[in-house]
Amino acid sequence: MVYGIGLDIGGTKVAAGIVSSDGEVLFKKTVPTPEMGKEEILTLVKTIILELIEWADSHKVRLEGIGIGTAGQVDFNKRKVISGTPNIQNWNGVNLQEEITVYTDLPVFVDNDVNVLALAEHRFGAAQGYQEVICLALGTGIGGGILTKGELIRGAWGGGAELGHMSIDIHGEACNCGLRGCLETYASGTWIAKRMQKAREEKGLPTNVTSRDVFLLYQNGDLLATQVIETMIHGLSYGIVNLIHLFNPQVVVLGGGVMSKGQWIIDLVNKKISTMGMRSLVDSVELKLSELENDSGLIGAAMQAWLYNKKA
Ligand SMILES: [Zn+2]
Numbered sequence: 001m002v003y004g005i006g007l008d009i010g011g012t013k014v015a016a017g018i019v020s021s022d023g024e025v026l027f028k029k030t031v032p033t034p035e036m037g038k039e040e041i042l043t044l045v046k047t048i049i050l051e052l053i054e055w056a057d058s059h060k061v062r063l064e065g066i067g068i069g070t071a072g073q074v075d076f077n078k079r080k081v082i083s084g085t086p087n088i089q090n091w092n093g094v095n096l097q098e099e100i101t102v103y104t105d106l107p108v109f110v111d112n113d114v115n116v117l118a119l120a121e122h123r124f125g126a127a128q129g130y131q132e133v134i135c136l137a138l139g140t141g142i143g144g145g146i147l148t149k150g151e152l153i154r155g156a157w158g159g160g161a162e163l164g165h166m167s168i169d170i171h172g173e174a175c176n177c178g179l180r181g182c183l184e185t186y187a188s189g190t191w192i193a194k195r196m197q198k199a200r201e202e203k204g205l206p207t208n209v210t211s212r213d214v215f216l217l218y219q220n221g222d223l224l225a226t227q228v229i230e231t232m233i234h235g236l237s238y239g240i241v242n243l244i245h246l247f248n249p250q251v252v253v254l255g256g257g258v259m260s261k262g263q264w265i266i267d268l269v270n271k272k273i274s275t276m277g278m279r280s281l282v283d284s285v286e287l288k289l290s291e292l293e294n295d296s297g298l299i300g301a302a303m304q305a306w307l308y309n310k311k312a
Contacts, residue, residue: 067110
């Protein structure tokens with residue numbers, strides 16, 4: 001058994017812990033992401049890492065390394081954030097390895113948060129036993145991870161699999177990436193809420209609704225919520241069928257905050273895609289809910305400590 005430190009840095013929270021190579025989280029800490037951005041986050045990361053190292057020392061746990069999953073595009077080889085997410089201030093260009101190796105000798109690995117989520121789901125969760133896997137994390141935005149022959153597809157420097165920014169309508173809503181009609185503008189929590197707010201505004205109704213509220217209203221038969229959810233399912237189904245056509249996966253795993261208790265979403269998408277796209281490809285795919293939910297980012301981040309350390 002080996003152990004690593006995992007850190008999952010997102011726009012709203014930083015989750016950190018010590019994880020064993022059989023996926024057990026031995027010690028975990030979750031704190032809100034500091035709003036001031038880079039400097040504050042790096043200070044927080046340092047405090048957490050030093051605390052975890054101390055915990056490991058006092059419990060006689062030998063650490064292999066530190067793995068980080070962060071929102072934004074990451075240059076995997078340089079362990080550097082190439083393009084920060086709009087949800088974290090000044091996160092562009094941060095070299096996490098350089099920053100962290102100042103105060104620890106442990107090797108540091110950095111990857112995109114949904115890439116490491118895909119690693120965790122493949123090893124311990126819903127994609128166990130599959131080699132051709134697509135993961136979609138539906139949250140504030142939509143992130144993606146693709147495994148083929150059980151390995152992540154990274155592209156030239158690690159920025160690949162931005163599946164949320166696959167456009168499915170060139171005349172669609174303007175997305176923050178510069179394109180129109182991205183998958184994210186249909187099925188992210190932000191856009192589910194935004195669509196509902198717009199629809200309610202037109203009817204003169206209060207507009208302070210979240211995506212969770214939209215789901216509750218939908219379950220109670222609210223007409224506007226039904227329209228918003230239909231649009232979401234339609235967009236998500238198009239996105240998933242595109243991915244199935246492109247990659248011929250065995251399984252598509254759906255996770256992230258939007259998918260929490262989201263089997264009903266999978267049921268609706270399954271119904272929709274049963275009449276969409278190429279039957280030979282679409283019929284053979286299983287859609288599954290993430291099985292690790294809250295801890296998948298943390299576990300996947302830590303997995304880098306032994307996966308890549310061995311290869312190095
Ligand atoms: Zn986009």
